Amino acid sequence: MLAIVSPGQGAQKPGFLSPWLELPGVRESLLAYAEPAGIDLIAHGTQSDADTIRDTAIAQPLLVAAGIIAADSLGADGYAAGSFTASEAPALLSGHSVGEVTAAALAGVLSPADALALVAVRSRAMAEAAAAEPTSMAAVVGGVREEVLAAIEAHGLSPANINSSGQVVAAGPVAAIAALGENAPARARVIPLQVAGAFHTRYMAGARDVLAAFAPSLAPADARQDRPLVSNAGGEELTSGSRFLDLVVQQVASPVDWEACMARFRERGVTAILELAPAGTLTGLAKRELKGTALVNLNTPDDLDAARSLIAEHAAGDPTSEER
Incomplete structure (x- = not known):
């Protein structure tokens, strides 16, 4: 069994989108995503310094866009639209904090444009609350x-x-x-930690209310049964798009329980974890908590072959695993 995960705020690094712009179509996608995101994704992902992209209103849309671009590069049609074609691979999908929005796009619960519109509202509201x-x-x-x-x-x-x-x-x-x-x-x-506020606590109640008011403008779809989302809310496994949206709104002012997500991976027999760009944080936690699980970080296009091999080997639940 495969799990595909997306990191949260703090994983961003200056210039981390630059290598992806070498792939056909990526520049055009980022230009299209910039409108719902409300920021210049290309400039911030290639030129802005660490202090600039630490800003919550910039970091969160950048992370969601990067995860969608990385996943979309894995197959002909991409995972981002919920139609990942490489082996039609089943997987658990999850993300840490804002990474849950990326996971929703991968599951087809939200379109990429809606995911970026949601994170634009989320990030600005959280920055204001902070x-x-x-x-x-x-x-x-x-x-x-x-x-x-x-x-x-x-x-x-x-x-x-x-x-x-x-x-x-x-x-x-x-x-x-x-x-x-x-x-x-x-x-x-x-x-x-170099963050601007007490995220996922009562101090974000105002941001939660803003997001709750925005959420009804979205039309979430249900995830496919073979690609459920694993929620930060206690590791709940779900396919209901409306349930996901309710939880992701509450998540802004509630704790992120990534330990419970990893426990769900263990329970479901996950043998491999692929972390999307900018990767390393969540596979680092899994290396200590889920020993023996095969791990691949998809940080640049150079990692695509390793990611595709991981998917092919573990999507059917192959029990053979190794760290990579």
Whole structure:
């Protein structure tokens, strides 16, 4: 069984779209996607510096566009339109935070244009909510889960991302994040993240409301039965387009439980994970949590052959696996 995953905010890197522009049709696709995205995808994906693309309103549309472009390059018709033709491969589809929007485009739940329109509204609303009060996030790596969660709560913070058995991301007021860093849980490290706000917490309630008001303008389709979405909401596996849209709206102000998504992969017998560009974050977590699973990062067109080979080998649930 194959899982195709899409990373969340923070995975973007300066110039990461440049190699994709060498492929026929990619420039035209990015120009078309720029209108619903509300930003110049080509300029920001090839020329803008790290500080510029750290902006939530720029980073999120860039990530969704990159994932769609990478997936679309895998087959004649592409996965982005929900019609991936390479072996007609079944797969679980998932994404971390904004990566869920990419996954919805791959599943055919949202058209690429609707996915980018959704993320444009989402990213601007989250940026505005973050500007209302100085908040931030920090990864707590290591320690005992119960002790880590207790420490986060004691500092008035929230567990915004449950990324793995050894990593929880705390979010809340900047001063509280600093205090947690000065008094880290036993055997744990606190690593401040370069983000603009306390995403996936109550501080994003305003952004959630904006997204909820926008969502009815979309017409989500149901995913194919052999390409279900695995939600950040407890790893729920779903094909209902309307259910997905409800959850992705709530996700803005609710925790991302990526550990539960990986548990779902394990339960479903996933033998391989393909991470779409800009890849590496989620396969890094899987390398520690899902040992023996074959992993491929699709970062540039040079990785397409390896990605296609992974799909051919594991789409039918081949139990043979190896890390790559």
